[in-house]
Amino acid sequence: MSRLLPFFGFLLLVALFGFGIWWNTQHDQREVPSPLINKPAPAFVLPKLDDPAQTVSRDSLMGKPYLINVFASWCVACGEEHPVLMAQGKSIGVPVIGYNYKDAPDDAKAWLAQHGNPYDTVIVDQEGRTAIDFGVYGAPESFLVDGKGVIRYKRIGPLTPEAIDKELKPAIAALAKEQP
C-alpha cells in the first residue's frame, strides 16, 4: 500500500493540473470582475459627441434602464463588436449609449460615419477620467444600468450574439419584471 502512495500523489497532481487547464478554458484570466455590480453607477457628466455643448449625466438618464457601451476608434475588438451592435442594438429593448473612450472626437465621428452608428446617444470621455470611476480598463466594455442608476451587469470584451442572448437579454428581462 505504501508503495502505491507516490502513485496516488502523482494522480492527485495530474488531477490538479487537469483542473487548472479546465478552469482556464472556462475563464478569461485577463477578466477582472467589477466590484461595481449592484452598486450605483458613478455620477458623471459628459458632453455629447455630435454637440459638445450638450451634456448627458447619470441623473439625466435616471428612470429608465440603459446600456453603456465603451468604444473607441483605435480599439480593434470594437470593430469586431460593431456589426453585432448594428444588427442587434435596436432590438435589445434598452437605449444604447455609446461611450467614446480616450479617443479624438474627429476620429470617433469618422469611425461612426464609416461603419454606421448603432448608438442612441454618444458621449465623450476623451481623458478617460470618468472611465476610472466606472472601473474601465479597456475597450470594449458594456454596463447595463437600471432605472435607479444601479449597475446590474458588466461585459468585458466584445458583446457577441451569444453573450447578448445568454447574458444581456436575460438581465434586461429581469429588469423589465422589476419595473412593470
Added chain:
Amino acid sequence: MTHGFASAGAHPVRGHQTQRRSWHRALRALLPLLLFLLAGVAMAQAIDPLPFKDHAQEVRFQNLTRELRCLVCQNENLADSNADLARDLRHEVFDLMQQGKSDEEIKQYLVDRYSDFVLYDPPVRRSTLLLWFGPLAILLAGATVVVVTVRRRGRVAPAAADDKPSDEGDDW
C-alpha cells in the same frame, strides 16, 4: 551581432582570428545601440514627470505605485507600466496624494473601482484564507507525513534489520 556571426560562418577557412575580429566589430557596432537603449530608458522616465512637492513624496509615490497592479498588462505594476491606463492611474494616484489622501485611502479608492485585483498584496479575508495559509497547511501536512514515516521506520527497522538488511531505503 548576427551579421558578425554570419560572416564568420560564411568563411570558415579563415578561422579563429577572423571570428574574434568580427566579434570586436560586432561589439563596436553594438555599443551605440546599447547607449541608445539606455538613453531610451532615461527618456521613458522623463516622459511622465510629475511635480512632486519633495523627495519624500516622490518616494512614497514610487512605493505605492509599485504595490498596485496595472490592469491592462496585469503582470506589471503601475510604476513600471507604459500602458495608457497605467499612466492615467498614476496621475490619479498623484492627484489623490496632492489632496492629502493616505496610502490606505488611495488603495481603497482603486479597490472600489477595480476590485482587490489591483493590489499585489491580497488582503486577508475569508475568500483568501486558502491563498494565504494553504502553502503553510501543505508544508505542515508534509512535515507530519515525514515525522510519522521516520518514527514508524525507526520502530520497524531494528526488528527487520536481521531479516532483510538489503531492502533498506527502497521502502518508504
